[in-house]
Amino acid sequence: xxxxxxxxxxxxxxxxAMLSFFAIKHITAPLTVDGIxxxxxxxxxxxxxxxxxxxxxxxxxxxxxxxxxxxxSEETFSQDLEAENKEREEIHRxxxxxxxxxxxxxxxxxxxxxxxxxxxLKETIMQEATPQAQLAFYEAHREDYxxxxxxxxxxxxxxxxxxxxxxxxxxxxxxxxxxTESDEELVQYLLQLxxxxxxxxxxxDGSEKQLQCTKxxxxxxxxxxxxxxAVLEQYVAAQFEQKLNEKIEQSKIRGLR
Numbered sequence: 604x605x606x607x608x609x610x611x612x613x614x615x616x617x618x619x620a621m622l623s624f625f626a627i628k629h630i631t632a633p634l635t636v637d638g639i640x641x642x643x644x645x646x647x648x649x650x651x652x653x654x655x656x657x658x659x660x661x662x663x664x665x666x667x668x669x670x671x672x673x674x675x676s677e678e679t680f681s682q683d684l685e686a687e688n689k690e691r692e693e694i695h696r697x698x699x700x701x702x703x704x705x706x707x708x709x710x711x712x713x714x715x716x717x718x719x720x721x722x723x724l725k726e727t728i729m730q731e732a733t734p735q736a737q738l739a740f741y742e743a744h745r746e747d748y749x750x751x752x753x754x755x756x757x758x759x760x761x762x763x764x765x766x767x768x769x770x771x772x773x774x775x776x777x778x779x780x781x782x783t784e785s786d787e788e789l790v791q792y793l794l795q796l797x798x799x800x801x802x803x804x805x806x807x808d809g810s811e812k813q814l815q816c817t818k819x820x821x822x823x824x825x826x827x828x829x830x831x832x833a834v835l836e837q838y839v840a841a842q843f844e845q846k847l848n849e850k851i852e853q854s855k856i857r858g859l860r
Contacts (some may be wrong), residue, residue, distance in 0.1 A: 634858040636660040648713050653859060659717055661851050666720035669727060684712045721843070728846070729839045740829045741812050742839040747829045747837075748821035750776040756842050761811040776822065 634641040636655075639737050649655040666672035673679070688706045695705045704711065741748065753775040760768035774782060774793045783790045789812075792802050803813045826835065832857035 629702050634856075636856055637664055637854050638857075639664055642675060642677050644680070644709075648710055657854070657856060657859075658847070658851060660726075661854050662717065662720060662847060664854075665847070665850055666724060669724060671723045672716075672720050677750040678812060680709075680713070684709060687712060693730060724838050727843050729835065732835060732838060732842075737831070737834050737838050738827060740841070741830070741834045744837070744852065745824055748833070749824045751779060751794070752822045754796060754816060755818040756793060756817045757817060759813045761813075762809070767810070771817075 615854055634646070637822075638821045639660065642658060645660065646656050649659065653697065663672060663675060667674055683706060690722070691701060691705055692708070696699055703715070707715065726775070755771070755772050755773050755774065758769070767814060772789075774790065775816060780788065792804065793816075796802060796814060796819070798816050798819040800814065803811065805811055
């Protein structure tokens, strides 16, 4: 009887081991994007988030195709990181200027590399951007280049049921930055007001505040010439995302369920 039980236990252990083996083999099946293997390190850099793993791999493959990057290799990555940190340490000791940490962690260095590839791909798109395409982008997004409305409002502040402050305020494109720095909460409420509208709230200091919008004038749409630089930057960013998403949709993913 004991031998029979022992035999059954061994069989169960072997069966579990086999199931475990096949399960692990299934989970760790080689993941490829357009035929290019994805290393475990690349997966770890994104904490296993496959959406970001694939996005980054497609981006890297795109950079390789464009001739601005080499295919990812854990060995080469480790060597490059070591060389980068050695150089940064020498600059630091010599009192030179460093941007970022003195020593990169593997994740920081990986993000730095991917950011560099992205910027270089955007520069390529920028070089190919025609004036006609930029102008068309501006026309399609004119609302994005409209200055904020000019808002006129009366305000009242109460503390312990007593008015402690009262007056008028104007918010426009010229003073929004200064007002935001001094009282971001006030600006957020002003922007919500429509002409004739009213808002009341309690601040963190316990005071009761009220805004009454007396007038709201539509902001001016800036001309293309005034925002040409911003249009180019935003056009390039939009083109980059569109191209990357198209490549992701068209990519052939293997080893992922």
